[in-house]
Amino acid sequence: MTTASIKPNRKNRIHRDVTFPIVNTIILVLLMFVTLYPVINTVAYSFNDGTDALRGNIGLWPRVFSLKSYESILQDNAVYQAAFISASKTVIITLLNLFWTGMLAFTLSRKEYVLRKFITTVMVLTMYVNAGLIPNYLLISKTLHLSKSYWVYVIPTMFSCFNMIVIRTYITGLPDALVESARIDGAGDIRVYWQIIFPLCMPVLATVALFVAVGSWNSWFDTHLYCGGQKNLHSLQYLLKMKLATTQASANAAKTSADALKSTTQTTPITIRCAITVISTVPILVVYPFLQRYFVTGMALGSVKG
Amino acid sequence: MTSVSHRSNKELRPVSKKGFFRTLAGQWQLMLMSVPMLLYVILFNYAPMWGWITAFQDYKPKAGIFGSKWVGMKNFMWLFGREDFINSIRNTLAMSVINLVFGTVSSILLAILLNEVRNRGFKRTVQTVTYLPHFLSMVIVVGMAQNIFASDGAVNGLLKSLRLVKEPVFFLGEGRYFWWLVGVINVWKEVGWNTIIYISAMTSIDPSLYEAAAIDGAGRFHRILHVTLPGIKSTFVILLIMNIGHLMEAGFEIQYLLGSSVVMDWSQTIDIFVLQYGISKQQYGVATAAGMFKSIVAIILLVAANTLAKRLDEDTLL
Numbered sequence: 001m002t003t004a005s006i007k008p009n010r011k012n013r014i015h016r017d018v019t020f021p022i023v024n025t026i027i028l029v030l031l032m033f034v035t036l037y038p039v040i041n042t043v044a045y046s047f048n049d050g051t052d053a054l055r056g057n058i059g060l061w062p063r064v065f066s067l068k069s070y071e072s073i074l075q076d077n078a079v080y081q082a083a084f085i086s087a088s089k090t091v092i093i094t095l096l097n098l099f100w101t102g103m104l105a106f107t108l109s110r111k112e113y114v115l116r117k118f119i120t121t122v123m124v125l126t127m128y129v130n131a132g133l134i135p136n137y138l139l140i141s142k143t144l145h146l147s148k149s150y151w152v153y154v155i156p157t158m159f160s161c162f163n164m165i166v167i168r169t170y171i172t173g174l175p176d177a178l179v180e181s182a183r184i185d186g187a188g189d190i191r192v193y194w195q196i197i198f199p200l201c202m203p204v205l206a207t208v209a210l211f212v213a214v215g216s217w218n219s220w221f222d223t224h225l226y227c228g229g230q231k232n233l234h235s236l237q238y239l240l241k242m243k244l245a246t247t248q249a250s251a252n253a254a255k256t257s258a259d260a261l262k263s264t265t266q267t268t269p270i271t272i273r274c275a276i277t278v279i280s281t282v283p284i285l286v287v288y289p290f291l292q293r294y295f296v297t298g299m300a301l302g303s304v305k306g
Numbered sequence: 307m308t309s310v311s312h313r314s315n316k317e318l319r320p321v322s323k324k325g326f327f328r329t330l331a332g333q334w335q336l337m338l339m340s341v342p343m344l345l346y347v348i349l350f351n352y353a354p355m356w357g358w359i360t361a362f363q364d365y366k367p368k369a370g371i372f373g374s375k376w377v378g379m380k381n382f383m384w385l386f387g388r389e390d391f392i393n394s395i396r397n398t399l400a401m402s403v404i405n406l407v408f409g410t411v412s413s414i415l416l417a418i419l420l421n422e423v424r425n426r427g428f429k430r431t432v433q434t435v436t437y438l439p440h441f442l443s444m445v446i447v448v449g450m451a452q453n454i455f456a457s458d459g460a461v462n463g464l465l466k467s468l469r470l471v472k473e474p475v476f477f478l479g480e481g482r483y484f485w486w487l488v489g490v491i492n493v494w495k496e497v498g499w500n501t502i503i504y505i506s507a508m509t510s511i512d513p514s515l516y517e518a519a520a521i522d523g524a525g526r527f528h529r530i531l532h533v534t535l536p537g538i539k540s541t542f543v544i545l546l547i548m549n550i551g552h553l554m555e556a557g558f559e560i561q562y563l564l565g566s567s568v569v570m571d572w573s574q575t576i577d578i579f580v581l582q583y584g585i586s587k588q589q590y591g592v593a594t595a596a597g598m599f600k601s602i603v604a605i606i607l608l609v610a611a612n613t614l615a616k617r618l619d620e621d622t623l624l
C-alpha cells in the first residue's frame with residue numbers, strides 16, 4: 001500500500017522524502033488501532049463468559065467464549081421494550097424533522113418572501129441563546145405536562161437550526177430558474193417545493209436524517225429527566241446508562257468492601273453491559289458507511305454558512 | 307424580537323409597491339410552510355426565558371411565578387458564596403480550554419497527515435474509521451473508557467509493560483486526572499469528525515501553490531508550513547472564535563456519566579450543578595440563577611468573540 005502510494009511522486013522528488021509517507025502511514029495505522037481498540041474490546045467482552053470477565057485483562061479476543069450474555073438479553077422483555085421505544089421515536093422524530101425543516105428551509109431560501117429576514121433572525125438566535133435547563137424543564141413538565149409521556153421524546157425535538165441552515169444552503173445552490181419556471185406555469189409554492197425542490201434535495205436530506213436519527217437514537221438524558229420512573233418508556237441508551245451506573249457503583253465499592261463488589265457485579269456483569277452496547281450500536285454501524293459521502297459535504301455546507 | 311420585525315418591515319415596504327400585507331397575503335403558501343415552525347420555536351426556545359424571573363425569586367412550583375416571594379439578588383449572592391459553585395465554574399472553564407486546545411491541535415495535525423496521503427483508498431479507510439466514534443453515544447463511550455482506563459484495563463497494561471509505572475494508576479478514582487481524561491476521551495471521539503472542515507479547506511488550496519513551492523526547493527515540511535497552514539488559517543480563526551463563544555459549554559454528558567462522588571470536586575460543571583440543585587434538590591430559583599449566569603457569560607463571550615472576529619477580519623484575514 002505504502003509503496004503504491006508514493007510511486008507516482010517519486011520521480012520528481014528528492015530521495016529523503018520517501019521516509020515521510022512510511023512514517024505517516026504508520027502513524028495513521030496506529031491511530032486506526034487506537035480508535036478501534038475500545039470498540040473491539042467491548043465486542044470481545046460481550047462474547048466472554050461473565051464470571052471469567054471479572055478477572056479483567058481481556059484484549060481483542062474473548063478468553064472464555066460464551067453467548068450467555070446475548071441469550072439473557074434476548075430473554076429480557078425490558079430490552080425489547082426499550083429497543084421498540086428507541087427505534088420508534090427515532091423514526092418519528094426524523095420524519096417530523098425532515099418534513100418541517102425542509103419546508104422551512106425552502107421558504108427561507110426564497111428572496112421574495114417578506115418574512116424571510118424576521119424568521120431567519122428568530123431561528124438563528126436560537127443557536128446562541130438558550131433559556132437553560134430549569135426554565136425548559138418547568139415549561140415541558142409543569143406547563144405542558146409532557147413528562148411521563150411518549151410525546152416528551154417527540155415534541156420538544158422537532159427543530160434544529162443547524163440542520164435548517166444546511167438544507168437552505170443546499171437549496172440556494174440549486175438554479176433559480178427551477179422555481180421561476182414552475183411559478184410561471186402556475187404552480188403554487190407548496191407544489192413547487194414538494195414536486196420540484198424536495199426530490200432534488202435527497203442528498204442533503206439524507207445527511208440531515210442521519211444527524212437527527214443518530215442524535216435521537218443516542219439520547220438518554222430526556223428519559224433521565226422526564227421518564228425515569230416510567231419503565232415502559234425507557235430507551236436503549238437509558239437502559240445502558242443504568243447498567244453503567246451499577247457497574248460504576250461496584251467499581252467504587254471494590255475499594256471498600258469485597259462483598260459489595262460481589263453482590264452488585266452479579267446483578268449487572270460487565271459482559272451484559274457490553275452486549276447491550278453492541279446491540280445498540282449495530283444499527284448505526286450498518287447505516288453510516290453508506291451515508292458517509294453525503295454527510296461530509298453536508299458538514300462542510302453547514303459549517304461555512306453557520 | 308419585536309424590534310427586529312419592525313426593522314424588516316420598514317426595509318421591505320419600499321421594495322414591494324403593493325404594500326406589505328398584500329404581498330404577504332399573496333405568499334400565504336410560504337407562510338403556511340414556515341409560520342408553524344416559527345410559533346414552535348417561540349414556544350420552545352423563547353417562551354422559557356420568561357422563567358429567568360425565577361432567578362430573582364424563592365420559586366415554589368405550587369405558587370407559580372406570580373405567587374412566589376421576590377428575593378432580589380439573594381440567589382446570586384448565595385451562589386457565589388458556595389465553594390462547589392466556584393469549583394464548577396473553574397471545572398467548566400478548565401475542561402473547555404483543554405477540549406479546545408487538544409481538539410484543535412489534534413484535528414489540524416490529523417488533517418495535515420491525511421492531506422499528505424496519496425493513496426485514496428487508504429485515506430478513505432482512515433477517514434471512515436476515525437469518523438466512527440462521533441456516532442457513538444456518550445453512554446457507550448464512557449462505558450468503553452471505564453474498561454480501558456480501569457486499574458486492570460488496557461492503558462494500565464501498556465504503562466506496566468513499558469515499565470513506566472509499577473502500581474496501576476487509578477485514572478477513574480482520582481480527581482486530578484479527571485480533566486485530562488475528559489480531554490483525551492473527547493479527542494478520541496471527535497478528532498476524525500473535526501478534520502472534515504479542515505480537509506475541505508485544504509482541498510480548496512490552489513495546487514499550483516504547492517508546485518511553485520516545490521520548484522523553489524521547498525521540502526514537504528516547508529510546503530506544509532508555508533502553503534497548507536496559511537491555507538487553513540481563516541478556517542482556524544473562524545472556528546476558534548466560534549469556540550470561544552462556547553467556552554461555557556464544557557459538555558455535560560461526559561462529566562455526568564464519567565464522574566462519581568469520589569472525583570466530584572473536579573468533575574462537576576455548571577450544568578451538573580444546575581441539574582443537581584434544580585431537579586434533585588428542587589431549589590429552582592438558585593438553579594435558574596446559576597443557569598442564567600452561564601447564559602449571560604456565554605452571550606458576553608460571543609459578542610466579544612464576534613467583535614474580535616470583525617477586527618481580525620480587517621487586519622489579518624483580508
